[in-house]
Amino acid sequence: MVKFVGIAGSLRPDSYTHQALAHAVDRLTAMGAEVEVLDLRTMNLPFCDGGNEYPDHPDVRRLQDAVKQADGLILATPEYHGSVSGVIKNTLDLMSFDQLDGKVAGVISVLGGQPNSNALNHLRLIMRWVHAWVIPEQVAIGQAWKAFGEDGKLLDEALATRFDQFARSLLDNTRKLRG
Template sequence: MVKIVGINGSLRSGSYSSQALEIAVSRVQALGAEVEILDLREMTLPFCNGEDEYPTYPDVEKLRRSVKEADGLILVTPEYHGSVSGVIKNALDLMSFEHLEGKVAGLISVLGGQSNSNALNDLRVIIRWVHGWVIPEQIAVGQAWKVFNEEGKLLDEKLSKRFDDFAQSLVDNTCKLRGVSV
């Protein structure tokens, strides 16, 4: 069975990034994939200092193990100052090729302003650098405060369709590139 790990790069409770991740996860699960969400708000992770081991931080091992055992990733980041959040960058920096190489990744960014691809491009470079595969479908949710209702559901049908296409591409490409089935 294809296994996907979802990581949200926002620490804010009830963030639009977490809502976007929940929608992506539900669509991927509907296609038969197993999904584990790593909630960085609930993990105690140090700032990456380039060390190989962080023995006083067991959540580093949990992060590494979960990602290493996964076939694919859903990475969601708010866009801060034209790039990825420090939280998701730090989580990725705590891992190495051993954990990320060969993973298939779907990328989502969430912005308060107009939709663009700055954070998505930066995530794409990071994943490519560690020899991962990024699917072509990506989602930039602009003006996020207009996109979700109070229950976290999407208000825009076109965007909802993009989440469907994103999920299908992630599952299909993960199965192909990793040699697994749903």
């Protein structure tokens, strides 16, 4: 079975980023994948200081172990000031090649304005530096306040189809690249 870790780089209680991640997780699990979501809102992660050890923060080890054991990642970020959130960047900085090298990743961005690729491109750059493989398909949700219903469901059928394509590509490419 292919195993993924999902991480949303938002700390908001009713986060559209978490809703987007949940859609990707639902589609992957429906396709037979196992997905563990690490909710950063409930974890005690320090700011990265460039060190390798964080003995006073056991959630760092939990994060590192979960990612190391996974075949791939789903990374979802809000776009703040034209880039990834500090939360997702710090989370990735708390890991190294030991956890991220060779991982397959799918990336999702959520923003209040028009959809663009800034945060997605920055995630691709970060992941390339740690020798991860980012799939070609990606999801950018602009005007997120229009994308989700009160129940958290997607309102746009084309966006729902995009999530299906994203999940299929992530699963298929992970299987290919992980052997």
